[in-house]
Amino acid sequence: MPGVNLMRSFTKAASALLFIAILLLVPAWAVKAADDPLPSWRGPVKARILDYVREVTTPGRQDFIPVQERIASFDLDGTLMAERPLPFVMEVSTVWLGRNCPAFAAKGPKQALLCRAAAQGDVKTLRDNIEDVLSLPFLGMELDDYRALALEVFETFRHPQKKLLLKEMIYQPQLELMELLRKKGFAVWLCSGSSISAMQAISAKYFNIPPERCIGTRYGAEAREEGGRLVFKRGALMPGLLNLSQVKAENLKLATMTGPVLAFGNSSGDAWMLKYAAGSQRRGLALVLNHDDPREFVYAKPQLLELARQRGWSVVSMKQAWSRVFSGNGSAQLPASAGTQAGSAR
Secondary structure (H helix, E strand, O other): OOHHHHHHHHHHHHHHHHHHHHHOOHHHHHHHHHOOOOOOOHHHHHHHHHHHHHHHHOOOOOOOOOOHHEEEEOEEEEEOOOOOOOOOHHHHHHHHHHHOOOHHHHHHHHHHHHHHHHHHHHHHHHHHHHHHHHHHHHHOHHHHHHHHHHHHHHHHEOOOOOOOOOOHHHHHHHHHHHHHHOOOOOEEEEEEEEEEEHHHHHHHHHHOOOHHHEEOOEEEEEEEEOOEEEEEEEEEOOOOOOOOHHHHHHHHHHHOOOOOEEEOOOHHHHHHHHHHHHHOOOOEEEEEOOEEOOOOOOOOOHHHHHHHHHHOOEEEHHHHHEOOOOOOOOOOOOOOOHOOOOOOOO
């Protein structure tokens, strides 16, 4: 019937117009992200990462790495999230001090010093006394309570300068890189100088890394039976288990056996982890993040940058290689003209 056919034609035309309208409403960045596994990356360093991942995960290629040996290790503070003015694990301490001084200060001169520094925002004194800052407040605290505090601080503490929550100061490009690696069969590990308990409190929820793949600094734990259940009280820093420099490489060996083939760090404390990946029997990739971007903080780690230059490691200029820095709502986007600048690669 002519009327029915006309109605069908009208319905088809309307559906086609609606589909076109929906396409026009989809932002360009969403289309780009669907096709690009690293949408916040750009320049030669991005190309080098993509080439590396393709070559080591494609069967038949010369540099193919079996799945069981695809291990990537990332530092936390300054590599996956902002570490200035204080790294996350130290902010956990400053929040606790703010809640528990002056009673804590009355316990002795060291405790009083930490309370004054926290109250005054004296970053230098806090950094100069980092071992006391990280250990003294929590002696005797239940480990589960410490983990809960660490998660609370990560989710609720607002950065004094950027006005973002700590959970919003994760680097978006690194989340993309870790997700790409997981999709390509890599086991992604966190290997940091931070307390392993603090890392485990946030690793699964915010980095999609299970707690058992966290390697960090270990503090003593004393088991007690209270009310018919076991509780574990935190002790002092365990000698030789500050997870920096050589200890990072040693702990990675003990945890993974084969060691990382890809490592990403930003300080001299990561140097041995980077050496481990770069010197792998398989094709390795060592990546060093350079904090040269005012969207975050501008500061240099000259010793590591010089080592990277000598060894031919890839230096990732945050300013040049990342179009976006933070994962939170306050993350800055560079103007389109800046996208023509290249990320540095060696």
